[in-house]
Amino acid sequence: MGEPKTAATNEGERTATRMDDVKINERVVVWRVVNGERRRVLATLLKKRNREPKSESHEVNGEKKEPEANAPTNESTNGQDEELEYFVHFDGQDRRLDQWISGDQFIEMAPKHSPCDPGGGGGDTRLTRKRRKNDDELVALDDGGGRGDQHRKPPPEKNIEWVVFGGYEIQCWYYSPYRLKKKAVERLYVCENCLLYTDDVRMYACHLAKDCERANPPGVLIYEEGDVQIYEVFGALQKFYCQRLCLLAKLFIDHKTLCFDVENFIFYLLCEKDKDGAHIAAMFSKEMHSSNNLACIMTLPCYQRKGYGNLLIQLSYEMSKRAKYPGTPERPFSDLGEISYKKYWLYVLLEFFDSAVMRKVEDVTVDDLEALVGINKDDIKDTMEPIGLLSHLKGGTYIVHNPKLDQENGVERPNPPLRRLDAKNLVWSAKSFDRPKRRN
Secondary structure, three states: OOOOOOOOOOOOOOOOOOHHHOOOOOEEEEEEEEOOEEEEEEEEEEEEEEOOOOOOOEEEOOEEEOOOOOOOOOOOOOOOOOOEEEEEEEOOOOHHHOEEEEHHHEEEEOOOOOOOOOOOOOOOOOOOHHHHHHHHHHHHHHOOOOOOHHHOOOOOOOOEEEEEEOOEEEEOOOOOOOOOOOOOEEEEEEOOOOOOEEOOHHHHHHHHHHHOOOOOOOOEEEEEEOOEEEEEEEOOOOHHHHHHHHHHHHOOOOOOOOOOOOOOEEEEEEEEEEOOEEEEEEEEEEEOOOOOOEOEEEEOHHHOOOOHHHHHHHHHHHHHHHHOOOEOEOOOOOHHHHHHHHHHHHHHHHHHHHOHHHOOOOEEEHHHHHHHHOEOHHHHHHHHOOOOOEEEOOOOOEEEEOOOOOOOOOOOOOOOOOOOOOHHHEOOOOOHHHOOOOOO
16 A cells, blocks of 8 residues: 554554454554545454455356456455455445455554544543544544444344345345354355255256246236336245245345244335246335335345336335325335435425426425325425425424425425336235224
8 A cells, every 4th residue: 555554652542553453343444445535434343354365256057157346355455464354344334335355454543532432532632733634534434424333232244245146146235144054155045036045056056957946926916017027925925935035135134124024014026027037126025004104125236226116115105095094114214215215205295296286386284295195294394394395383283385486495306216106007906904003
């Protein structure tokens, strides 16, 4: 890197001049490339391992598989600590961005007085000009998101590095409780048809060649348009298939824990169809008798940026509409889920105000808007208040102002969805378990 390594010297701070001297769960400052620019960032060391020679490709079912473009790479490979590599979590970042780094990306131990460690130990608080400049850079990168990370219970370590699924090799984001003989595996092979899994490439190839006869998911086809199909699968009727589906989804969902108790859930699988069958691209689950119209949602990384997640959100609200209750998703959101929903709500609400019936209406109550668009009123308030289109009247009434008539408000309209659900193609009617239970 050409940068001198420095060590913390304040009284009470532990000194380390090499990454190998850092202990697990200690915080460090390291180099990282952010938007094409090398930056100093705060990180927590999670584990170490001996560096293994990286193969450029491997064979699956007789075909050469190349790593995806987003495969983890070391940003530097100079001489220091070349025999080891280090798995770190970057402060303020989602855990799917955790990665292995090389030892010469180490700069220093995280200073106790750093902006991301307020109130840290005594010591001399006088900062040199260089240290103050460096700390200012860390503030910009951390943005407050990493405060307190070191006090949280550490999540389970990611146990699978790559999953081979259909024609793709996908880097996994999170831990998933697959029942494997080994604690951790480099690659897991999952049949995209029946979702059986193994870490043995030969068993996987044999299964594909001889054993698996399924070409489509189990359940009922409820939606078809072009090359997109959506299947409804009941956990109570396809228990083992749905358990395996949840295990696969958990590799890319951080906060959800459902993997084995699937009997009270319904799963909706979005597939791309071709001459070889239906290929799972995205899914969401919904709990029966729940006021939430969606429990968790996942789009496989290799199928992202195709509008599938938004299409499934549209489907969940169309189902709520037919079941005659305002829908809302289960919390907590992932970072990507929160972005997707806020864009969806804002787009639907602004599109509603564009309709002919609303163009000259000045205000509408949140309760009326909930009934008209099918979005839960709390979600409407959370969407419209930050952009200045919500007012609270005496008596507890909330009203939403028509953005068309509010000349002072410049609302940035989200892009229209890449795919729109055609309700005429949805062959589905609400059952009693699709509605929330009535309170006595």
